[in-house]
Amino acid sequence: MVHPSREGHMQGTALISGFLALAMSGGSANAIQDAPEVDPAVATETVAEGPPTLDTRTAHLLSVELLRYASDVLAVSPVSTEAIEAGRIFITEATRLDPGNIEIAHKQLQIAILTEDEAFIEHSVDHLLELSPGDQVAQLRRLVMAIDQFNLAEDRIKSYEILLKPSNQETLGPVVSSRLAFNLAMLYRQTGDRDGFARLLGESMTLDPFYAEAMAVGAGYFQTRVADPVASVELLVSLLLSDLSDTGTPAVLANMLMQHGAYEAARRMYTLAIDDMVADSQPPSNDLLADLAVSMWAAGDGESALALIQVRQHELDELYRSMTREEKPELSPLELARLEAPITPTLATVRAVISSSSDADTAADGMASARESYLNAISILQSNDNSDQRDLASAILELAWLQLWLGHNPDEAEEHVQKAQQAAALSEEARARFDGWILLRQGFPGDATTALEPLAEADPAARLGLAVAQQEQGQLQDAARNYLSIARETPGTLIGIWSALRLQDILGTRLPPTEEAAAMTVLVNSIPMAVDRYPLDPRLAVSFSLSLGDSDLQPYQPIIVDIEIVNNTPMPMAVSPEGPIHELVLLQPEIQIAGMDKIKFGPLVIDVGHRLRLEAHEKMTVSIDLRSTWVGRILNLSPLPGGTVTVTGIMNFKAGNQTAAGNTVFYPGLLGTEVAPVPTRVDGIRVDDDWVSGIIASTTDGVLRAENISDLALLASVIQDNTRMQVSYPITQNILDGGVEVILDAYDRMDSVQKAWFLSIMNSSKDLRSIQEEATKGDDRLVLMIMLIKLLDERDNILIIESPILQRALESTDRSVKSLAKWVKRRAEYLLELELARDRMLND
Structure with a gap:
């Protein structure tokens, strides 16, 4: 056993x-x-x-x-098990009909x-x-x-x-093997085998370093287990290259570079982070802009740093003036022009610190702006009964510290310290540090040295005050030693960079980067410079285009759209839900039929994710037939006048509803592209007696070919329009009667596939009703399936539920027909219930 x-x-x-x-x-x-x-x-x-x-x-x-x-x-909502089964039935038959x-x-x-x-x-x-x-x-x-x-x-x-x-x-191959290794790594983690998890995760990353999911998990896991910051930067660089559409990695990498003094590399990554966010329609935060400004200043370009902050100030000013104009329309243009928006304390602090190295007026303006920003924040906290007093104390102390550090109004700073103490108690060390700085800015560097020296070893801010006091007293060697220790211990902070610049003034030369910073810079320099341009022009990274096989089509002919995506980079790019090439593409068709308004229903979301990645300079093409979408249904309803079909496409699309009407809009995200409309013409038919007579003559007897079936479908549409008096073409009645007879005769000679297709595109007409009546009485599966789904074209849900064909199909021994009938009945019952609910609401 x-x-x-x-x-x-x-x-x-x-x-x-x-x-x-x-x-x-x-x-x-x-x-x-x-x-x-x-x-x-x-x-x-x-x-x-x-x-x-x-x-x-x-x-x-x-x-x-x-x-x-x-x-x-x-x-259609709601999606039920019956709906899924109905979809299965239809797709199974479709596969049987066209297995290729x-x-x-x-x-x-x-x-x-x-x-x-x-x-x-x-x-x-x-x-x-x-x-x-x-x-x-x-x-x-x-x-x-x-x-x-x-x-x-x-x-x-x-x-x-x-x-x-x-x-x-x-x-x-390495691409598939990498995914299998990652799956196994996750399985090892589930079973508690950490060594196996680490081994297989590393193998997955090695097999395909452009597999973003494995690289993201690996970067997070291995960074916490290695004490080498250079190795961490290497992991983050690899992660960035594995998914160029990830807006978060450049900023994380830049922060690490700043922490270790690789300022130029950090500046590049902060710039990339901001460009990525702008390309992804995400406004960069003030904190991120502040980080970029600090990296610029640290790299020796304080002028560009201040210009960057000024650009943000201008943007805020324009927004502030626009809002004020709406609230106070009586203000004159001159009064509006004088308004200046406050910026965040973080951005204001960065501007004040960088400006402190400029001329006196610029430094004073920077400090005044920072003071105003903090006072606004403090006022908001004070007016909020629910605010934490510790937050209030912290904001007051930050302002006091900035004033003391940059040497502006020490007496007011002392008052701020006292107010902060009223809100929340200060530690003895913090109070002693502030006392030392107050003495320093009041002109007593010797007393400041005495107060700060005991705190300096454990407190960088106290050590900075000590270095300033020593420099003012001419103790340049001691000052330089303290500036150097601060610059090396906290290279990514404002006081660290400020200390390095003060040391540069003493030594007359710029402080060289550490070995770590140099190694990190080499790693960042390995990122191709073209990557920096991808957010600004995504076509440099990925080309996206739509093309139609034929620009002039006959009625019922397939409308094939070829979606082409090309990897233009010198490295592989993954195709996945996360990117960098997203596996879903959005198409928005639009139809213009003569004599009608433009027809535009919901967009189509097409899955192009049939490859795990595209190699360097490789392309892939996915083709779809628009006839398989709502476009086909609309054109089938009006085949005679023809029409123009236009298709717009968006790759790496995002959705939002930030419009006045609250409508959902779609737009390209990072590395995304929107392509211009691609038009194609579906020819109409010039209907006259000769055209009808020609169809009659070609289908009177013999085997019916595909072109005969298409002509008969068009003729049925002519008969339908004539019945509804919606014709702009005069057809002699006896010729039209001959057309009805030939359709009735030809239907009997069609095989089941031809009958099913003919019924699928034929609309109700009293002259051709006998065909539909005959179809409902037969046992052909395809014909019954078509008749069942077309029941839903009926507006009266009660008539659908009571339809003889539905009742007959519900008793069918054919499992597929019976299952489909159950879904049609459930759908009609659901729509009927909605209809009755609306009526009850109106009556109430």
């Missing part, structure tokens, strides 16, 4: 070998080393029955209609995942890989599914380890 868990292990092993050996393009049973033999019973595949027609063109047209139905039933259609194959896999039916998912993955052997995402899914057949973690771990043997990695 085999133990149940062991039996599961044996079956899973057999499953794995079959999946793994065939997962790659051109894979064979011996491609994966150490894989067990395949159980023939498990490996046998079911081959789907082909379409019941010789008319492959009409079969394709019908498959596209079914693809749209599958998408539509899952797009890659768009349908991708949709089948998406729906299979929703069903959570492992056999269906497995079948869908297999089918997709038959059509697209190079689909890395499908390859990876197939491998992971095979491993997930195991119930025990130890069996899954063993399977992953087998896959990640060097010989197997060579077959799988």
Whole structure:
């Protein structure tokens, strides 16, 4: 007797070998080393029955209609298990009709995942890989599914380890192997094996250093376990290069560079961080701007630092004046021009400190602005009954410290210290430090030295006061020693940079960077300079374009849009939900039909994530048929006049509703691009007696070809318009009657696929009602499916629920027809309930 868990292990092993050996393009049973033999019973595949027609063109047209139905039933709320099953039914039939259609194959896999039916998912993955052997995402899914057949973690771990043997990695390739290694690392973490987690995480990062998810986890994990800041910077540089669309990494890297005195490198990264945020439609914070200004100043460019702050001041002034103009329209332009917006205390402090090295007027202006900013903040805290007194004391002390440090109004600073003490008690050390600085700024450097010297070793601010006092007393060597220690211990702080500049004044030369700072700068310099330009012009990194195969199409002809994405960088770029190339692209079609307003429904979100990454200068193309979307439905409703279809596309898109009307808008994020509209023309038909007579003559007898079916569909539309008196073309009545007769006759000669497609695009008409009545009485699955879904075109939900065809389908022995009928009934009942609820609200 085999133990149940062991039996599961044996079956899973057999499953794995079959999946793994065939997962790659051109894979064979011996491609994966150490894989067990395949159980023939498990490996046998079911081959789907082909379409019941010789008319492959009409079969394709019908498959596209079914693809749209599958998408539509899952797009309406609420999404139920019945809706998912309906989507499965439609997509299965679409696949059977057009098994070589890659768009349908991708949709089948998406729906299979929703069903959570492992056999269906497995079948869908297999089918997709038959059509697209190079689909890395499908390859990876197939491998992971095979491993997930195991119930025990130890069996899954063993399977992953087998896959990640060097010989197997060579077959799988580093990109897929990296993902498998990361999965195994996460599995090790779940089981508490830290060493295994670290080993496999490192292996994943090594196999594909452009796999952003592994790099992000690795950077966070290994930074906490290495005491080497240079190694931490190396991890962050690798993380940045792995995902150029991550707006957070440059700022984190810049902060670390500042902490270790790599000022020029920090300036570059802060600039990149701000450019990234602007490109991603995120306004950079005042604190981030302050950090950039500090890095500029530290790198020796105080003038640019002050100019940067002035630009932000100008932006705030304009916003402040605009708001004031709305509140006080009586103010004159001159009065408005005099208004100046307060800036945050942080930004004001940075400006004051940098300005202190400039001329007296600039220094005084900087300090005055900082004082005003702090007094505003203190006033707000004082007026708020719920504010913490410690926060109030802290703000007052910050102002006092800034005044003492920069030598402005020590008497007022002393008053601030006393007020802070009333709000919250100061420690003895803090009080002693302030007393020493007050003595220094009141002109008693000797007394200040006495007060500050005992505190200097443990308190950098006290040591700074001591150094200033020593410099004023001519003790330049002692002062330089203290300035140097502050600059080395706190290189990323304002007092650290200020101390380095004071030391430079004493020595007459700039303080050289430390070995750490130099090594970090080398690492940052390894980032290509082109990366700095990507936020400003994303086309340098990624090209995005849309193209249409034909600019002039016939009615019902596929409208193929080719989505092309090109990696223009000299390094790989991942395709994933996080980026840098996001796997979803947004398309916004618009239709202009003669005599109608422009038609524009919701945008289309297209999944282009069929590759795990694009290599340097590699491109990928994903094609979709707009007929499988709402565009096809609209054009089917009005095929005679033709129309122009325009498509706008956005890559790496973001959504927001910051509009006056609160409408959702879509726009490019970082590395995103919006492409100009791409137009195509769908020709209309010049309807006259000769055109109708030609169709009658070509379809009177014989085998019906695809072009005959399309012509009959157009003729049915003419008859429908004529019935509704919506015609701008005079058709002789006897010729039109002949058209009705030929449609009725031809319908009887159509095969089931032709009938189903014809019914899918034909609208109700009293002259052709007998066709629909006949269709409801038959047993053809495709025809019944079409008739059921078209029931929802009926406006009266009660009539839908009571429809004979629905009642008949609910009793069908065909599981698919019955399941679809259940969903149609549930949908109609849901809409009816909404309708009744609205009526009750109106009556109340």
